[in-house]
Amino acid sequence: MDEERWLTAEQLAAWKKLVAVVALAPGALDTQLQRDADLTHFEYFTLAMLSEAPDRTLRMTALASRTNATLSRLSHVVSRLEDRGYVARTPCPSDRRATNAMLTEEGWRKVVATAPGHVGTVRSRILDPLDERDVADLDRVMGRILSRLDPDGRFLSGG
Secondary structure, three states: OOOOOOOOHHHHHHHHHHHHHHHHHHHHHHHHHHHHHOOOHHHHHHHHHHHHOHHHEEEHHHHHHHHOOOHHHHHHHHHHHHHOOOEEEEEEOOEEEEEEEEEOHHHHHHHHHHHHHHHHHHHHHHHOOOOHHHHHHHHHHHHHHHHHHOOOOHHHHOO
């Protein structure tokens, strides 16, 4: 019988820190975005993904992939964003079965107005404690972990 592989003390310490960061970061981001922009982090992330897309438009399935959301969850969020005038849903011209989500001009203005505060929070809470080498190490380490969690690169590429 194979012996169980337990984490070493160093691995356990690193794992606990990763779990803590994963648990605490969303709250810090949500707090700032809700206070300053009346958006949740997921709403802002949805708007940001549309803002980076060609013509600020993505099929709902591609947007779900980029935001790592189910279509059901994304549909609810997009409905809220539509009600606020930030997003419009339209039939996909190349596939009548698909629906596109498009960032409206009002949505674009919201992203532009919200981004500086969000970036400030990301910097102050996540990146400012790191030096340039730490940032490079973080990028390298997260890339290696993502290659196991998302081997197809679906989350970052939106494929």
